[in-house]
Amino acid sequence: NLPVTSTFNPxxxxxxxxxxxxxxxxxxxxxxGCVLDQGVLTVHDGHFQFTWSPKLxxxxxxxxxxxxxxxxxxxxxxxxxxxxxxxxxxxxxxxxHSFARVVLRGTQVxxxx
Numbered sequence: 001n002l003p004v005t006s007t008f009n010p011x012x013x014x015x016x017x018x019x020x021x022x023x024x025x026x027x028x029x030x031x032x033g034c035v036l037d038q039g040v041l042t043v044h045d046g047h048f049q050f051t052w053s054p055k056l057x058x059x060x061x062x063x064x065x066x067x068x069x070x071x072x073x074x075x076x077x078x079x080x081x082x083x084x085x086x087x088x089x090x091x092x093x094x095x096x097h098s099f100a101r102v103v104l105r106g107t108q109v110x111x112x113x
Contacts, residue, residue: 001016001020002016002109002111003111004110005108005109005110006108006113007107007108007109008107008109010054010075010076010107011055011074013051013052013054014051014054014104014109015049015051016049016051016052016102017047017048017049018049018100019047019048019052020043020047020048021088021089022086022087022089022098023043024040024041024042024043024085024086025043025048025085025086026039026040026085027039027040027041027050027055027081027082027084027112028081028082028088029052029080029081030081030083031063031078031079031080031082032079033063034061034063034064036057036060036061036064038083050082050084052080052082052104054066054076056079057076060077064080065077065078075106075107076104076106076107077106078104078105079103079104079105079106080104081101081102081103081104082101082102082103082104082106083099083100083101084099084100084101085097085098085099086098098109100112
């Protein structure tokens with residue numbers, strides 16, 4: 001549930017929420033040459049929540065920069081692809097697969113519909 005484009009503060013976490021008919025939502029966070037994170041999110045009352053923590057990602061993988069190396073000021077220049085995948089069900093019970101892609105381009109958030 002994001003606008004097509006938005007921004008986030010590089011010194012704070014970004015929370016992404018979504019709706020689904022699935023029981024779980026799988027996710028992966030990838031930047032060129034590096035899988036930063038992957039896992040499964042639980043669904044509560046048809047909603048899931050994902051938190052992107054720039055500080056945590058930098059601690060896990062120092063290749064994800066959260067500060068300008070010259071000035072030391074907070075800033076992100078990397079591109080990260082967040083992919084969300086789920087097994088959905090129609091009202092009639094038919095199963096289908098769904099995915100959504102969110103691109104983090106520095107501090108810009110782009111929801112690729």
